[in-house]
Ligand code: SF4
């Protein structure tokens with residue numbers, strides 16, 4: 001923040017105030033989306049009375065471990081791709097040295113970091129998985145039928161921070177600082193988009209699984225996995 | 226991929242739409258979207274990642290050479306997404322297409338829900354569209370007719386109360402030829418069990434009712450059947466998402482039970498009615514759970530066999546396979562009880578794959594069979610995968626403890642030349658059980 005006031009530039013803006021704004025929108029946005037959903041769900045007579053912690057946990061467990069559900073076992077490749085993709089994406093965002101350093105600079109907190117070369121590899125995996133996901137949308141008939149341009153937009157939103165981060169780290173294409181600025185900017189846009197686009201599946205997953213898991217377990221006495 | 230279908234005429238849909246204009250359609254849509262549906266609709270539509278994990282779970286997709294327009298999310302796209310994209314400003318042709326998809330290309334079996342990583346309730350999304358069609362009145366004629374019959378008589382086939390009483394009486398007389406002093410008690414107070422029958426069992430399939438009565442007599446159950454309307458457990462209004470009538474039917478059943486002061490309600494082998502009786506209707510009426518036990522035939526037979534109230538004299542030796550009706554297995558986990566019963570009745574059981582709560586729907590459920598002759602080919606085509614699944618077992622007998630599965634598989638059998646017999650548990654048990662000497666006439 002201070003840096004921006006001392007030396008206002010796009011770089012310091014993206015690194016200071018905009019980052020703040022991005023996190024604010026991200027957290028408040030998620031809070032708002034969850035709160036409104038929980039409030040609206042009250043109107044549905046069949047949601048709250050049947051929620052069951054046991055079956056919510058059963059459902060989450062089955063769908064968070066690789067190949068825990070029949071659906072994942074029937075789609076071995078897609079499951080492998082999505083798990084790799086999500087694990088790498090989250091790990092790199094949270095445990096990249098450069099990211100953790102930023103937290104330390106502002107808040108003096110620090111946590112475990114990924115070895116640089118591993119993080120680099122994981123970044124490539126994320127990019128590679130996104131390419132596969134795009135190809136799947138383009139060539140698999142049932143998915144092409146469902147896909148609209150917004151789905152590609154969302155994939156692009158996620159791909160940009162990783163591609164630019166990779167380029168910046170290896171000082172490719174553009175000069176380091178410019179690339180880093182684009183990287184931070186794209187990351188911030190992605191963060192802000194999470195609550196309000198299909199990326200909201202990141203947290204909505206837990207709500208829909210709670211309902212469906214409870215409905216299957218407590219009411220239908222059968223499996224939702 | 227285009228939506229290509231052979232034209233089908235159904236006066237219930239076509240004629241209704243002639244009388245309706247787009248304004249009224251919009252009003253019906255707005256009502257459902259703004260007044261009835263809320264969090265679930267919104268969250269499910271927004272959270273779908275269009276990942277296609279649900280695609281191959283649906284027997285309609287598999288039976289139609291992997292045509293994406295038959296895939297679960299594909300059907301959602303062509304109906305509710307379309308309605309939402311157009312903000313409810315849809316044409317009559319659109320409604321016709323939606324009605325066709327939701328009434329004749331989805332059985333609301335919820336198998337796809339088990340395959341979605343987010344647990345998106347695709348069947349719920351498609352039933353929101355059924356509800357819209359219901360408010361417009363654009364529902365297959367046969368379902369409309371049965372729902373109307375339910376409104377007036379609480380049974381599905383315009384049967385009058387005196388006809389019911391008459392039928393029960395002559396069935397009792399006939400049963401006396403097999404069981405000495407057989408009784409079908411009518412309107413008896415304080416009995417243990419109130420038995421409800423399937424509408425068809427009072428008219429075309431009376432043998433099934435007689436067999437149930439035979440089992441009741443041999444097992445010495447303290448039972449009764451209703452002496453008023455409300456004897457038919459079916460609930461065809463449910464298929465149209467006509468919740469008001471659906472609730473009224475379930476309410477009538479419980480009212481009869483309260484009036485006769487019975488301990489529990491027992492019904493025969495039917496799927497949808499069990500689901501409405503045990504929770505769908507119960508929830509609509511504002512109860513959390515059924516106020517008195519509401520027992521399905523499978524559960525009832527399971528207890529009779531476990532407690533030794535009936536004994537099986539000999540077992541079937543021919544290879545049999547088990548059809549798991551969605552409404553009692555995926556919707557109520559009765560697969561184990563069903564298997565226990567079958568193991569007591571048959572020597573040689575060959576399971577289908579997939580089975581139990583992952584089983585494929587018979588393609589007749591969710592109102593597809595009730596949509597009538599106009600839509601018969603839709604369910605026969607959609608049942609191709611079911612026919613193959615049964616053929617692969619090599620079984621000669623399919624045990625299907627559900628009226629809809631039963632008829633649906635019989636039709637598949639005829640069309641795909643599967644060479645099987647489809648049987649109810651009631652008939653098999655009545656046939657194989659020991660009849661104590663003193664009960665023989
Ligand atoms: S599996 Fe679920 S999220 Fe994926 S396309 Fe089907 S409904 Fe949508």
Ligand code: SF4
Nearest residue numbers: 283331332334335337
């Ligand atoms: S028929 Fe069953 S599997 Fe297919 S879309 Fe409908 S509910 Fe899903």
